Amino acid sequence: MADKIRVLLTEEEVNKRISEVAEQINRDYAGRHVHLICILKGGVFFTCELAKRLDLSVSLDFMSVSSYGAGTKSSGIVKIVKDLDQSIEGRDVLVVEDIIDSGRTLSHLMKILNERKPSSICLCTLLDKPERREVDDVNVDYTGFQVPDEFVVGYGLDYAQKYRNLPFIGVVELGED
Numbered sequence: 001m002a003d004k005i006r007v008l009l010t011e012e013e014v015n016k017r018i019s020e021v022a023e024q025i026n027r028d029y030a031g032r033h034v035h036l037i038c039i040l041k042g043g044v045f046f047t048c049e050l051a052k053r054l055d056l057s058v059s060l061d062f063m064s065v066s067s068y069g070a071g072t073k074s075s076g077i078v079k080i081v082k083d084l085d086q087s088i089e090g091r092d093v094l095v096v097e098d099i100i101d102s103g104r105t106l107s108h109l110m111k112i113l114n115e116r117k118p119s120s121i122c123l124c125t126l127l128d129k130p131e132r133r134e135v136d137d138v139n140v141d142y143t144g145f146q147v148p149d150e151f152v153v154g155y156g157l158d159y160a161q162k163y164r165n166l167p168f169i170g171v172v173e174l175g176e177d
């Protein structure tokens with residue numbers, strides 16, 4: 001049975017907003033080198049689209065984390081599945097994530113990364129679900145869109161590993177038919 005996907009944000013809306021966020025980053029980091037850390041797998045589409053629009057000196061690294069927890073609830077205890085290839089010490093780091101939900105994963109991850117002594121560290125997320133936040137120490141510097149408390153897919157976000165490739169953001173409507 002195919003899932004129904006309702007469009008929440010069109011491809012045009014997402015791309016336009018990514019250009020706006022990139023402009024903001026271009027202004028804030030003018031004349032500096034920015035080291036992007038893409039959080040796999042969800043952050044990969046956003047990272048690429050954002051990086052293409054940055055008019056700065058840019059390098060990229062990738063990290064994959066999984067959150068231990070009972071059932072579907074994020075525990076915030078982060079297991080590093082794939083660590084960075086390069087040191088971030090002394091660098092201006094920008095972490096690029098697909099979505100902040102409870103915030104537990106990012107809260108823990110930012111602590112781990114801070115211990116590695118970057119010169120600065122900021123957080124950029126395509127989507128934010130502020131209603132779902134369970135921690136108060138996640139400071140989001142750049143946000144694409146705030147979205148309601150619905151399960152979204154596309155542009156890197158998955159439902160059971162599917163739909164990451166959709167060029168828009170949609171809501172999965174679990175069909176009864």
Ligand code: IMP
Pocket residue numbers: 042067074076097098099100101102103104105106150151152153157158159
């Ligand atoms: P947090 O620790 O609750 O903030 O977990 C965030 C992670 O949960 C994200 O990086 C996503 O991988 C996943 N996630 C949260 N909400 C959604 C959603 O609506 N669609 C797809 N993945 C989601």
Ligand code: MG
Pocket residue numbers: 039040041042043097098099
């Ligand atoms: Mg993620």
